[in-house]
Amino acid sequence: MLLLILKRIGLGLITLFIVSLITFVGVEVLPGDACTTYLEREAYGAALDACIKRLGLDVPAYERYLDWASNVVRGDFGYSLSGEMPINEVLGPRVKNSLVLASVSILIGIPLAIVLGIITALWRDKLPDIMISTITIFSMTIPEFISATLLILIVAIWLGWLPGIVIIPSDATFYELLSNIILPVVAISMIMTAHMARMVRSSVIQVMASDYVQMAILKGVPYWKMVFRHVLPNALLPAINVVALTIAWLLGGVVVTEVVFNYPGLGRLVIESISNRDLPVVQALAIILASIYVGINLIADLMTLMLNPRLKSLQIRK
Amino acid sequence: MESNLITEDKQKNKLEKAFEILKTMASKPSGLIGLTIVLFHVVLALISPYIVPYDYKAISPNTMLLAPSAEHWFGTDSLGRDVFTRTILGGRTALTVTFFGSLIALLWGGLLGIFCGLVGGKIDDVVMRVVDAFLSIPWILAMLLIVSLLGTSTEVLIPALGFFYGKGIVRVARAATHDVIAKDFIVSARARGHSNMSIIWNEIIPNVRDAILVEGAMRWSWMLLGFSSLSFLGFGVSPPTPDWGLMISNARGLMSFAYWSVIAPIVGLSSLIIGINLTADAFAKALGIDRSTKAPV
Numbered sequence: 182m183l184l185l186i187l188k189r190i191g192l193g194l195i196t197l198f199i200v201s202l203i204t205f206v207g208v209e210v211l212p213g214d215a216c217t218t219y220l221e222r223e224a225y226g227a228a229l230d231a232c233i234k235r236l237g238l239d240v241p242a243y244e245r246y247l248d249w250a251s252n253v254v255r256g257d258f259g260y261s262l263s264g265e266m267p268i269n270e271v272l273g274p275r276v277k278n279s280l281v282l283a284s285v286s287i288l289i290g291i292p293l294a295i296v297l298g299i300i301t302a303l304w305r306d307k308l309p310d311i312m313i314s315t316i317t318i319f320s321m322t323i324p325e326f327i328s329a330t331l332l333i334l335i336v337a338i339w340l341g342w343l344p345g346i347v348i349i350p351s352d353a354t355f356y357e358l359l360s361n362i363i364l365p366v367v368a369i370s371m372i373m374t375a376h377m378a379r380m381v382r383s384s385v386i387q388v389m390a391s392d393y394v395q396m397a398i399l400k401g402v403p404y405w406k407m408v409f410r411h412v413l414p415n416a417l418l419p420a421i422n423v424v425a426l427t428i429a430w431l432l433g434g435v436v437v438t439e440v441v442f443n444y445p446g447l448g449r450l451v452i453e454s455i456s457n458r459d460l461p462v463v464q465a466l467a468i469i470l471a472s473i474y475v476g477i478n479l480i481a482d483l484m485t486l487m488l489n490p491r492l493k494s495l496q497i498r499k
Numbered sequence: 500m501e502s503n504l505i506t507e508d509k510q511k512n513k514l515e516k517a518f519e520i521l522k523t524m525a526s527k528p529s530g531l532i533g534l535t536i537v538l539f540h541v542v543l544a545l546i547s548p549y550i551v552p553y554d555y556k557a558i559s560p561n562t563m564l565l566a567p568s569a570e571h572w573f574g575t576d577s578l579g580r581d582v583f584t585r586t587i588l589g590g591r592t593a594l595t596v597t598f599f600g601s602l603i604a605l606l607w608g609g610l611l612g613i614f615c616g617l618v619g620g621k622i623d624d625v626v627m628r629v630v631d632a633f634l635s636i637p638w639i640l641a642m643l644l645i646v647s648l649l650g651t652s653t654e655v656l657i658p659a660l661g662f663f664y665g666k667g668i669v670r671v672a673r674a675a676t677h678d679v680i681a682k683d684f685i686v687s688a689r690a691r692g693h694s695n696m697s698i699i700w701n702e703i704i705p706n707v708r709d710a711i712l713v714e715g716a717m718r719w720s721w722m723l724l725g726f727s728s729l730s731f732l733g734f735g736v737s738p739p740t741p742d743w744g745l746m747i748s749n750a751r752g753l754m755s756f757a758y759w760s761v762i763a764p765i766v767g768l769s770s771l772i773i774g775i776n777l778t779a780d781a782f783a784k785a786l787g788i789d790r791s792t793k794a795p796v
Contacts, residue, residue, distance in 0.1 A: 192628075199632035207644065322776045323769050324724045326731045326744075330751055330761065338755045433639040437728050441751075452732060455643045463644055467636055474635040 182486075189482050193475045200471040201253070204464050205246050232262070249464075258465035262457070268465050271450070276469075279446035282362055282369070283435065287428065290370035291377065294424075295417065298381025302416075303408070305386060313378070321375035325434040329368040329441040336364060365442045372434060376427045380420050388416040418489055425481030432470055523785040524778070530785075533777025540771045544591045553581035555588050556739040567759050574759040576750055585741040586763040590771060592736050593743065596656050597722045603661025604668055604722070605715040611665075612672025612711075613703055616680060617695060627673070633666045638725060646734045656735070660726060664718045671714045675707035709786045716779035720772050727768055743768040 216232040252259065258268035297317070301310040320328065336342050343364055388394060389412060397407045439448035447466065454462035524530040558578045567574045573582035615623040633641075641663060649655045679685065680703070688698050729735035730744030738745060743764040750760035 195628055196632045196635055199629055200636055203632060203636070318776070319773065322720065322773050324728055324731075324772065326728060326747065327765050327769055330747060330754070331765065334754055334758060334761070338758075432637040433725075433728075436637070436639050437732065440732060451640055451643065455647050455734075458647065463640070467640055467644075470637050470640060471632075471635040474637070 185486065186483060189479060193479050196475055197468070197472060201250055201468055202246075204467040205249070208460055208464060209242055253465075253468060258468075259461045261454075261462050262459045268462055271462065272447075272465065272469070275445065275447045275450050278444065279435070279439075279448065281359075282365055282439075282444065282446055285359075285362065286366050286370040286373060289366065290373040291424070293370070294374045294377035295381055297374065297378040298420075299385055299408075299413070301378065302382045302385035302389065310382075314382075317375035317378050320371045321379070325368065325372060325437045326441050328371060329365075329438050332364050332368055333441070362444070365438055365444050368438050368442070369431070369435060373427065373431055376431075377420070377424050380423045380427075381416070384420050385412060385416040388412050391415075418485060421485050421488075422478075422481050425477045428477055432474065520782070520785045524781040527781060527784075529777050530781025533774050533779075533781055536770055536774025537778050540590055540594065540774065543587055544594050547587045547591065551584040551588060553584045555580065555584050555741045566757075573763040574757065576746070576760040577753055577757070582746075582760045582763050585746060586743075586767050588741040589743040589746060589764055589767055592653070592740060593723060593726055593730075593768075593771075596653055596660065597719055597726055599657050600660035600664065600722050600726075601715055601719040603658060604665035604718055605711060606665075607661070608665030608668025609672045609707075609711045609715075612669040612674075613676045613699055613707060615669065616673040616676025617699060617703065623673075626669075630666050630669050633663075638663050639728065642725065642729060643732070643734055646729065651735060651737055653736070656726070656729075660722050664722050664725070668711065668714050668718065672707060672711050675710040676703055679703055679706045710788060713779065713783040713786060713788050716775070716782050720775040720779060723768075723772055723775065 216229055249259065256269070258272065260266075261268045261271050297313055301313050304310050337344060344361065394407065394411055397411050402411070435446075436448035436451050438444070439446045440452055443449070447469070450462070451466055453459075454466065521534075525534055558580060571581050571583065573586060576582055576585070611626065615626050642659060645659045646655065649659075685698060685702055688702050693701075726735060727742075727744035730742045731748045733745075733748065735744055736742045738749075746764040747761055747768070750757065750764070754761040
């Protein structure tokens with residue numbers, strides 16, 4: 182059991198190591214280095230020399246990688262060219278803002294998805310299922326920037342209930358954030374909920390068709406008792422992994438949503454650093470976002486492992 | 500003569516099978532709606548250059564932000580261009596880029612996945628670790644980086660999208676190959692002394708083709724989403740090319756008083772994505788593959 186957990190963590194670390202190699206090599210291979218890319222037409226003379234010194238581009242690539250990697254492990258991401266300050270200072274408030282947005286969306290999204298998934302599964306092909314399933318198909322297929330734009334158009338402009346874009350500095354306090362994030366949260370959790378509800382639905386339907394549920398019905402177990410004791414634990418367990426993958430996949434969507442609502446989080450930093458051609462920040466973001474992805478999947482793996490007694494004695498093979 | 504007959508027969512069977520699948524897909528309302536929408540968009544993309552009423556890039560200060568009328572069905576945008584013209588032209592780039600992108604993704608992802616599933620061992624381990632690593636980088640960050648360093652021409656976008664959306668197909672193809680590989684006919688093909696290439700071509704591909712095609716259809720809609728998100732963020736096709744993502748992003752700032760120029764491209768893009776999704780779902784069901792328990796990776 183312990184070995185299995187260690188193996189999972191090890192695999193995650195290997196993945197992160199490869200990600201760091203990919204981002205580093207990618208930046209090396211693509212035309213232009215961090216300095217010439219950032220300075221564009223002014224890349225000559227004293228400015229270029231200063232920049233090269235600043236980033237240490239005058240040492241060979243493998244040395245730079247080792248340097249950079251060891252600093253990242255110690256939690257130092259280097260120096261932001263456009264912000265002209267350490268990347269850690271740029272990241273700090275952004276990480277906090279994105280965490281607030283993500284956790285509120287997840288806290289609303291997951292319970293809602295479970296409830297909707299169960300309703301649609303138990304009333305399969307009846308009116309509630311048809312209605313909810315139609316809505317989920319719409320909200321999961323439409324791109325984030327469209328649903329976000331429509332939300333702004335309808336709720337903020339036509340109805341005038343809420344502010345359409347978030348106008349707060351990146352170091353706003355938690356309470357300032359909360360009053361501003363209603364629309365972004367709705368936009369993100371709408372898509373997330375739709376994806377997860379669909380998975381919960383099919384998982385519940387699968388379990389309902391299994392032998393032991395038929396057995397419980399034949400034994401005369403009351404319907405709701407059967408649903409809560411026999412169906413749900415078995416149906417939600419495999420959903421955990423899928424939910425984790427979905428959350429991780431939505432990282433890309435969060436970027437777009439943050440841009441639409443002008444929300445000062447990590448996602449907007451992605452766009453800003455790329456438009457400013459600030460490669461050190463892009464590298465840092467790649468590692469951070471990949472760590473989030475690996476972390477979420479690791480947590481999901483471990484949770485399934487803890488919750489499923491059958492897997493404790495078994496090697497999971499993927 | 501005889502062999503000719505047999506191939507003809509085979510071809511007829513293939514056509515019949517394809518027709519059968521289409522019929523099964525269209526037998527449910529959701530599949531029928533999806534197919535109709537996709538067909539509509541494809542036909543529109545083919546004929547739109549010949550039927551547009553205005554020049555898509557003709558800027559005119561006299562007709563800025565006009566409301567929908569008989570002359571301008573969907574109104575005009577902030578540069579006085581006809582929104583109807585730009586909307587029906589808007590799907591052409593998106594459809595072409597994502598169609599060829601999906602083909603590339605299917606090819607390299609499918610073949611690599613089959614290969615890994617078949618050979619297993621060290622090669623498989625290494626490739627899967629690298630694929631996992633690529634999966635853990637958010638697509639948007641990687642795409643943005645590539646596009647900002649190499650430019651936004653379609654020659655860059657198609658292979659880049661094809662590469663990034665193919666890595667998930669590797670996993671699907673590999674899993675499908677694993678299902679097939681333990682079956683008797685593979686064992687007997689090996690016993691007959693067939694090479695790996697011949698086993699892949701004659702035994703595995705026909706058996707995993709369905710799973711990979713369904714995955715490819717799904718990827719097409721995700722790629723469309725990715726492509727239009729890039730355009731929306733200003734990293735996709737460059738103006739004045741009519742493109743839905745770009746149009747939405749341009750018209751967004753003025754939508755409080757000119758909502759028509761944002762609604763039209765929204766309807767165009769959403770309907771196409773929903774159409775492809777419904778079609779892919781119906782396609783999966785017609786082939787007997789359940790996709791609903793899978794995560795969108």
